[in-house]
Amino acid sequence: MKILVCISKAPDTTAKIAFTDGNTKFDENGVQFIVNPYDEWYALVRGLELKEANGGTVTVLNVGGAENDPIIRKALAIGADDAVRIDAAATDALSVAKQISNYAKDKGFDLIFLGKETIDYNGSQVGGMVAELMNLPYVSLATKIDVSGDVATVERDIEGGVEVVEVTGALVLSAAKGMAEARIPNMRGIMAARTKPLAVEAGTDVTAVTSIKNFELPPAKSACKLVAADNVEELVSLLHNEAKAI
């Protein structure tokens, strides 16, 4: 089984969110970058589990510059066999999706895994776009996948429930919580990652169709109104009369 896992780089979940250049650029000063959690914890680990059960290979792919190599090495340390970095700016979702599909289209991957969304731009877009560009079925926000022969049985989140689908042949999937348990790389993995292949390929020429004009921070929250613990009725009255929330 040939598995491709697309990984992106994201600011650490505790990073301070600030902007520079007149609120047009994310301030990377002092920010630590990680593998986007959905890509690492769920997509990559489930890919590795399927490979361990059925044989095959897991390749990780990132679209971006050389500054992304540390997060790619992290994915190799967790257990991916090899890595590819498409050396192109990740300008918007559609251009990233085009880079991924241009690379993947003639490689014969059985499964292409992505994360449910990136935790910085929260797009939830790239997976569906890759699927359409490659004319493959797409299962979004999948929480479970089992493979038997060339049939995959996948569960995905839907409003207030779960849908079970069966896909024959290759598919694209975006992984949400439930897919797998996060793995921590061990010393052997980290050592091995140093010598695993990380191929750098030139990107194709694509144009972005969306761009971020500027950012804005949410207005500061007004102070919390405290109610005494022995005066719970006051809270209910505030929620009813003032906030009109109950």
Place this chain on the structure above:
Amino acid sequence: MSILIYADSSNGKLTKNAFEAANYGAQLAQQTGSSATALVTGTVSGIEELGKYGISKVLHASDATLDSFDPQKITHVIAEAAKSIGADTIIFSHDYSGKSVAPRLAAKLDAGLVSGAIALPNTDGGFVVKKAVFSGKAFAFVEVNSATKIVSVLPNSIEKKIGEGSAAIEAFAVEIPTTNLKVKEVRKESTELSLTEADIVVSAGRGLKGPENWGMIEELAHELGAATACSRPVADIGWRPHHEHVGQTGFAIRPNLYIAIGISGAIQHLAGVNGSKVIVVINTDAEAPFFKAADYGIVGDAFEVVPKLIEAVKKLKAQQ
């Protein structure tokens, strides 16, 4: 400008999110002096209701093969509908269906997509849409430069404008492609309220000490007509089911009222709930970070406060 809205359905009825997306499209049409047409797929009743949300014309692709949700087929039908009315703007809800179809359509039409919009586009000389980024810790204004533009609207984020009127329904015949995907089963988690759609959510964390103490949380939720949620460690240790986990790595929710009990308010938790309109925090620790994000708070022991809160809510309901 001509606007097409994909109005999704579940169990033969349009969803709350579908009406919201329709209303967003209708408001955008009014803003730009263009027309808004909705598209409904599969066997669905009550379609004329869309009229109240500002839609005068609905295309209905009623082929029963569209009853189960196959994003590849739906994408094809939407693209055909867009072509037939010459749509240059297509609207979705940023819900589970929207997330699986809107990106496909964007790739098919080579269109820019803004997902999770929280306001109408600014169409003064361009097309710029506001959305939340960094898990609600900031907003971005995204410009779309392609000829066709796609927007998916974050549920529960726009003010609805409801009026009178009934939508005219036109049958939309379209050939449906075959795919390699089959929907085998649809399981609703329970008959209870779905977490992502609930107006009120009662949530609890590690401060509750153990799963046996959730009775009062469920009772409070029941009295308020609320859904229940929890913090990540609580789901991870198995005190509560995984589908209740909210936060950066769980569900992101935006209810009108979020009541957090015995949850410290870690940044990753806040990332999933900071879109809530009103936040109430109950915590023994006055220094808990959650109070900084709260509108109302009680510094106190959940085991004393929650039973009293249940009584107070019952009393309020009895008065109404």
